[in-house]
Amino acid sequence: MNAPRTRVQRRPVHGVLLLDKPLGLSSNDALQKAKWLLRAEKAGHTGTLDPMATGVLPLCFGAATKFSQLHLDADKTYEAVAKLGVKTSTGDAEGEVIERRDVPAQIDLAALAVEFTGEMKQVPPMHSALKKDGKALYEYARAGVEVEREARDITVHSLAIAQIGADELKFVAQVSKGTYIRTLGEDIGEAIGCGAHLVSLRRVATGPFKIDQCVTLAQLEAMNEEERLAKLLPVEALLPDHERVTLPPEDAGRFLSGMRRRGNWADHEQVAVFGPDTILGTAHVKAGELIPGRLLAPTEIEQILGTRT
Incomplete structure (x- = not known):
C-alpha cells in the first residue's frame, strides 16, 4: 500500500526568482517546480522559453505577478549554435530533417553580422505559440497545415558570429521582443546558401537580469527554505526603468x-x-x-x- 502524499502548506511569497531553466523542461513545468520548492501561493513567469532552450527565466511570486507583463517588452540576449547544411521541420534539433545541402568552404562572418544587425522583418515560425483564429501555430504545424503568417518588425541590436567547426556557427544576439532565434538561425543559413537549424539555445540576459544572477533548480533543491527565500529579488526589481x-x-x-x-x-x-x-x-x-x-x-x-x- 502506498503512503499518502504529503500536502504542501502554501504561504504568501513575494518577489522575483531568476531561474536558470534546464534543458528539456517547459517554462511552466520549471515554474511549478520552483513554486513547490518555495511553497508559494501565487506564481507566474515573464514570457516563456522553449523546452530545448536554457537560461534566464524570471519567475514572479505574489505581488510581483502584477508587474510581470511589463517585462515582456524587454530586450533579450541569446547564445546559440547553428548546424549548417541541414534544415529541419521546426528549425531546431527536435524536428525532422527536411533538406541537406553542402556547406561552403569559406563563409564571410563579418558580412553576415552586418546583414543581420538592425531593424528588419521576420516571419514567425509555424512551430510557435502565436495564435491564429484562437489556435496556436504549432497545432496547425503538427496537423501538417501551413498557415500564412505576417512578417513582424524586429530589431537585432547586436550580433557576433563565430565558426566553431566546419559545419557549425555560434552566435550571440541581443534582440528586441518578438524575435525568434530559431528563425534568425535559419535565415543566416539561407544567406550562406546551405540552410541551418539550431542545436542549442541559451538566454543569457533579459532586460536587466543576467545569467550569473540565476539559480538552478538543482541548487534550489539543495537549499533550506531560508536560503531559497534569500534568492528572491524584491518586487521592484521588475521596474528598473x-x-x-x-x-x-x-x-x-x-x-x-x-x-x-x-x-x-x-x-x-x-x-x-x-x-x-x-x-x-x-x-x-x-x-x-x-x-x-x-x-x-x-x-x-x-x-x-x-x-x-
Missing part, C-alpha cells in the same frame, strides 16, 4: 485606496511609487498629479514587511 516617487505615510494610504496625489513631480509615463517602507505600486504623472496604476493590496504590503522583521 521606472521613475521613483516616495510618499509620506498619510499620502501612501490615500494612494493605495486609488486616490490621486498632487505634488511637484515632472510628467512621467512610468513611475514606481513607494511608501516609507516598501513599494506600493505603479503610476504615471501628468500635470503634477500622481495617477495610480497597478497597486499592491494592503495585505500584500503587510506580508512583505512581515518577512523583513
